[in-house]
Every structure is written in structure tokens, then in C-alpha cells.
Amino acid sequence: MSSSDQIQHFLFTNADIRGQLVGLEESYRQAIENHNYPKSIEKLIGEFMAAAALLGSTLKIDGTISIQAQGTGSLTLIMAECKSNREIRAVARYQGECNSSAINELLGIGQLAITIDPEQGQRYQGIVPLENATLAKCLEAYFDQSEQLKTRIWLAGNSGEQVSGLLLQAMPSAISPTDSDAWPRICTLTDTLSESELEKLQNIQLLYRLYHEEEVELYPPHEVNFSCSCNRDRIINALVSLGAQEVEEMFTEEPLVEINCEFCNQSYTVAKEEVEPYLMELDISEIASDLAPSRTLH
Numbered sequence: 572m573s574s575s576d577q578i579q580h581f582l583f584t585n586a587d588i589r590g591q592l593v594g595l596e597e598s599y600r601q602a603i604e605n606h607n608y609p610k611s612i613e614k615l616i617g618e619f620m621a622a623a624a625l626l627g628s629t630l631k632i633d634g635t636i637s638i639q640a641q642g643t644g645s646l647t648l649i650m651a652e653c654k655s656n657r658e659i660r661a662v663a664r665y666q667g668e669c670n671s672s673a674i675n676e677l678l679g680i681g682q683l684a685i686t687i688d689p690e691q692g693q694r695y696q697g698i699v700p701l702e703n704a705t706l707a708k709c710l711e712a713y714f715d716q717s718e719q720l721k722t723r724i725w726l727a728g729n730s731g732e733q734v735s736g737l738l739l740q741a742m743p744s745a746i747s748p749t750d751s752d753a754w755p756r757i758c759t760l761t762d763t764l765s766e767s768e769l770e771k772l773q774n775i776q777l778l779y780r781l782y783h784e785e786e787v788e789l790y791p792p793h794e795v796n797f798s799c800s801c802n803r804d805r806i807i808n809a810l811v812s813l814g815a816q817e818v819e820e821m822f823t824e825e826p827l828v829e830i831n832c833e834f835c836n837q838s839y840t841v842a843k844e845e846v847e848p849y850l851m852e853l854d855i856s857e858i859a860s861d862l863a864p865s866r867t868l869h
């Protein structure tokens with residue numbers, strides 16, 4: 572595997588194509604511990620985390636990127652997010668049996684959304700229907716239909732143990748007359764990588780195995796960590812977003828409600844009086860953010 576809980580950038584110096592390798596182990600285990608997810612969902616969560624770490628590292632701004640899929644199947648929601656400081660977290664909601672390994676079978680009819688929340692500025696979101704069996708293929712469909720830079724992702728992992736990923740992205744000058752076939756050539760080379768090689772080879776070995784005829788520069792790695800950004804305000808926001816009626820029902824029998832963060836299991840005890848003042852205000856802001864126009868980010 573790529574070095575664990577690290578992301579490492581590389582650059583094709585003659586082709587204006589950049590790449591990244593990520594390996595997650597401890598951060599992945601921390602995200603799934605105490606959840607008892609079915610194996611198929613554990614594996615998919617690892618892939619979402621690796622993809623979020625890869626895409627998060629392409630951001631040139633401070634903020635958070637999230638990859639989220641929702642559907643009508645036994646897996647109703649799965650998401651991972653990565654901040655620009657490479658802190659990642661993930662969660663899934665499911666009901667009943669989750670035996671398939673295909674993302675579109677687990678989620679049924681649904682969609683995949685990629686959202687970029689800059690610390691300053693406007694939120695961007697792009698959405699594609701879930702029409703492919705793997706997350707990597709769904710992400711490719713997203714990049715094909717968006718106006719973003721040409722991007723491809725390869726993912727592989729051992730459910731519950733570790734996950735590895737590789738991302739390639741063509742910078743605009745990669746479509747230059749001097750080396751016009753660089754993008755398809757390097758993608759074709761990368762398609763020869765087996766899942767087991769992506770899981771087991773060290774980064775330097777993997778780059779040599781794939782690209783020994785290309786000029787590649789490998790940069791020092793950066794750490795990736797599991798970290799949950801939950802706090803009392805966010806928990807109250809989540810509660811309020813359920814709507815006034817549901818909140819009223821939760822407090823009919825008890826004056827205090829205990830809520831566990833879905834990501835990290837931290838427990839928060841909330842009183843009804845804490846929630847009530849926010850109900851109207853937050854309902855309005857939720858609607859406003861849903862109506863915000865989607866834009867593409869380069």
C-alpha cells in the first residue's frame with residue numbers, strides 16, 4: 572500500500588499532468604469503529620474517504636470537500652469529507668441487508684453530489700445520477716459531465732483494514748500540441764494497474780511500475796488524519812433540520828435528549844430550550860442554501 576495515512580503528490584514534468592497517491596489505514600479504522608457497518612458498506616466508506624482525501628488535496632482554497640451519495644436502496648446515505656488540512660471523516664446510513672458490492676445496487680436510484688464549502692465565499696455543488704457500479708466510475712461520470720479539469724481516480728482496498736487511491740488530473744496546458752496524447756497515454760498506463768498492486772506497492776515502486784518511461788517528480792508526503800468537526804452548535808443544527816414537528820415529538824417524553832454524533836459517536840445532551848430559538852431561523856437558512864446556484868470550481 573501507499574504509505575498509510577499519507578497523501579503524496581507527483582507531477583509529470585513534461586506533460587502538465589499531476590497525480591496523487593493516498594493510503595488510509597488508522598484514519599479509516601477510526602471512522603468505522605463502533606459502527607458495526609456491514610462489510611460491503613465498510614469497503615465503500617473507505618473508498619469514499621480515499622476519494623475525498625484525493626479530491627480535497629486538489630483544492631487551492633481553505634475549506635471542506637464532501638462526496639455524498641443518497642439513494643432509495645438499503646444504503647440510504649454515504650458520505651466522506653476532507654478539509655484542506657487533510658482531516659477526514661465519513662458516515663453511512665443503511666437499513667436491512669447490504670450484500671451487494673456495487674454502489675448503484677446498494678443505493679438504488681440515487682445521486683452522487685460533490686460539494687465544496689470554502690471557508691470564505693460561495694458553496695459549490697455538482698451532482699450526477701448513480702449509474703455505475705463503482706465509486707471511481709461514478710466520479711468519472713461526474714468529471715466527464717462537469718467543466719472541471721480532466722480527472723480520473725483509481726481505488727482499491729481491503730474492507731475494514733486499509734484503502735488506497737490514485738488520482739490523475741490534467742492541467743489545462745496538458746492538451747498542448749507538443750504532447751497531445753499525454754492524457755490518454757498516461758491514463759492507459761494507469762489502467763494497467765491491478766487493485767492488488769495499488770494496495771500493496773509502495774508509492775515509489777508503483778510510479779516506477781507504471782511510468783518508468785515518463786518523467787515523474789514525486790513530492791514529500793502529507794499526513795491525513797481522522798478528525799470530527801462536530802460540536803454543540805452543529806448537533807443543534809442537525810436536530811433543528813429535522814423540522815419543528817419532529818423536534819416537538821422528541822421532547823414530549825423527556826426534557827433532555829441525548830444525541831450521538833453520527834461520525835464519531837460523541838454524545839451530546841440537548842435541552843428543548845436550546846433548540847426552540849433556532850427552529851425558525853435555521854429552517855430559512857437551510858432553504859436558502861439549497862437554492863444556491865451550483866457552480867463549477869477550477
Ligand SMILES: [Zn+2]
Pocket residue numbers: 799800801832833834835836837
Ligand atoms: Zn463527531
